[in-house]
Amino acid sequence: MSSHSSVVIDHLTFAWPDGTAAITDLSCTFPPGRTGLIGDNGVGKTTLLRLIAADLTPVSGTITRAGTLTLLRQDVASAPGSTVSDLLGIAEVRSALRAVEAGSVDTRDYDVIADRWDVEARAVARLDELGLGDDESLLDRPALSLSGGEATAVGLAGAELAGADVTLLDEPTNNLDEEARLRLYDTLDRWPGSLIVVSHDRRLLDRLETIVDLDPRGARVFTGSFGEYEQVREAEQAAAERSLAQAEADVRRIRRAASADQQHKAQRDRAGRRDAARSGMGKGAQHYYQNRSEKDGASKARARADQAVRAGAVRAAADAAARLPDRIRIDLPDTGVAEGKRVLAVAVGDRSLRIDGPERIRITGANGVGKSTLLRIALGEEDEDLLRRAGTLFAGPLHSLIAPAVPVGLLGQRDDLDAFATPLEAVRASAPDRLPQQARGLLARVLVTGEMVNRPIAGLSGGERFRVALARMLFADPAPRLLVLDEPTNNLDMASVDHLVEALEDYRGAVLLITHDSWLADRLSIDRQWELEAGEDGTGITDRDIREAR
Known part of the structure; x- marks a missing residue:
């Protein structure tokens, strides 16, 4: 070695x-x-x-x-x-x-x-x-x-x-x-x-x-x-797209030239027959000139065909090199939340944490400090064991003031897809009034197309499964106006993380996010952070506006 x-x-x-x-x-x-x-x-x-x-x-x-x-x-x-x-x-x-x-x-x-x-x-x-x-x-x-x-x-x-x-x-x-x-x-x-x-x-x-x-x-x-690799790939992608554009232009040019050759040959043949008839040229001479014309035309046609084959091969190679990653683009007009609308509020001692309008909030803190406990209480859970745990974990009393006042969508580390046979069934279950063709259209918008919509859930790849869970959340009826994302990118590849970011680019509602992934938080344009930190008297919470830092 x-x-x-x-x-x-x-x-x-x-x-x-x-x-x-x-x-x-x-x-x-x-x-x-x-x-x-x-x-x-x-x-x-x-x-x-x-x-x-x-x-x-x-x-x-x-x-x-x-x-x-x-x-x-x-x-x-x-x-x-x-x-x-x-x-x-x-x-x-x-x-x-x-x-x-x-x-x-x-x-x-x-x-x-x-x-x-x-x-x-x-x-x-x-x-x-x-x-x-x-x-x-x-x-x-x-x-x-x-x-x-x-x-x-x-x-x-x-x-x-x-x-x-x-x-x-x-x-x-x-x-x-x-x-x-x-x-x-x-x-x-x-x-x-x-x-x-x-x-x-x-x-x-x-x-x-x-x-x-x-x-x-x-x-x-x-x-x-x-980061350097991504820059190189982006430059290669741009060059490949330019090569593809040139290859497609060459194919179109060759096709136009071949069509023009055929038109010119047809015109020459008609003119030759007309001239022969007028001049009284014998049949033998007519056959001679006709054969010569056909041979010339066939030779030129073969040359054009060879050019077309070579240009097609160049275009196919350029197309493969320029193949863009599949991107998700979703218009979600029904998810909007009015500015200033109180979405939820949590009492923390003598003060409160709240989400107003389409704010995007990230909950941060070390493992075990109480992020999931805070999230569950913020969503309105009132289980006695949960409240008792919160009382021993946090520095001050913690309880919900205003449970979510809008429809909620949840995307966590685990999904509920195993309860359904196929992606189509899973999406229709979240929006029962939608027709099958509407559900197919919604799945297509997250790149689940064709026969994939009827594939068994167990046969989906990790990325396909994630996109079905994403569709099930985003296309629910009523549409979610608060998205709760609990470590959504654990176990996801980078393509799936990119798909999540793309899907939420046009989301107009509020977001409550738990993640250790700072890159994801930056891409989702977080407005404020609820920062949890363990202290001698229990976990304290700081509500910090990060819009200026962003």
Whole structure:
């Protein structure tokens, strides 16, 4: 393997046991350093990581790895019975340490420990840096008791302790709050080995040195950050569109020339027959000139046909290169909220939080600080357990003053589509009075077209499923005038996030958003933030206007 590569993929093919192809004849090289692996959901990013980590066996092709590897999965804490030690990768070493302390002289225990006699102290110090405390008993804490963000942070610490030459990370910022994301960014900035990171987090991707863009046709390797890659793709797109326009003009020109040739030939033939009749030319001579004319015409027609074929091929190539990503454009006139209309209000101690008119509000704060509790109370829930929890969590009493005074649409991390057989049925259920053809038209506006509307829900890709859930929310009857978005982009690829932003460009109602994704918040033009922060007396809330900062 070249010293300029950490992983080399050569003609790799992989299929699932049922024969479904996941990766076909893929070749690419991951260089040393920090590399981002991007691509639409379902294209095979996680599968490729597992192949690189030797968790899966390819049907054909080879993977050459430089040194040792470790993989941090998305479901890092899912194994029943696992502990923090397991996430850190030190459970076997700790077991060997206990054996030696108990008097073991087994050489296998010493081989497992090697030079890691201080591994527990280093692990506890790292946990303390993560904000989990410095008690050694943390190492025996059940992994399932950790939040998603804590589990990811502990797993990353384990990867750091492993000291592998190449570390593979699968969506490491999913479920992380803003503070945890910033810590992760800093950790990866100083990572000692090579990284291959699957992510849709643009801020993370902008900190990496190489981008590998995976799609069904193969992989493209770009040296630079994601932002630089986007700029290059935009320039290539513009150039491809210019080439397509020129190719289409050439095809039209050749068609016009061929048509003109045919017209000229027909005119010459008519004139020749007329002149022959007037001059008394014999039939033999007439046949001679007619054959010569037909041969000349056929030769010119073949030349034109060859030109048309070449121009058509150029146009087809230009069309493929200039293919624009599918975009969502939706006119939502019925979603408007009048300026100044009180949409909802929440009492927080002796003051209130409110949404007036078509304001866009973002709720921010660390995991566990009470964002979901605040959201549920703001939406008018009055469950006793919820109010009791709010009373112990927040610095002041929290209750709803004005429940939402407009229709509400909810888009969260999970959808309710499994209750329906097809996309068409799901959308019609949210608007029962609409005719089937109207529902088809609404689905087409979110790029769910043709036979896809009758495809089983279980057979939809992640992106298709998201767009159906989006249509079900936006096209409900009555139309939603308050959208509640609860971490809507977790587990979404970048194309789906773009589709969400596009769909909401013409939305005229109010928005209440919980997200750790600052890029998404910026794109949605948030007006104010309700910022939650834990304090000695409980969680406090700051209502901050960010329109000027925006």
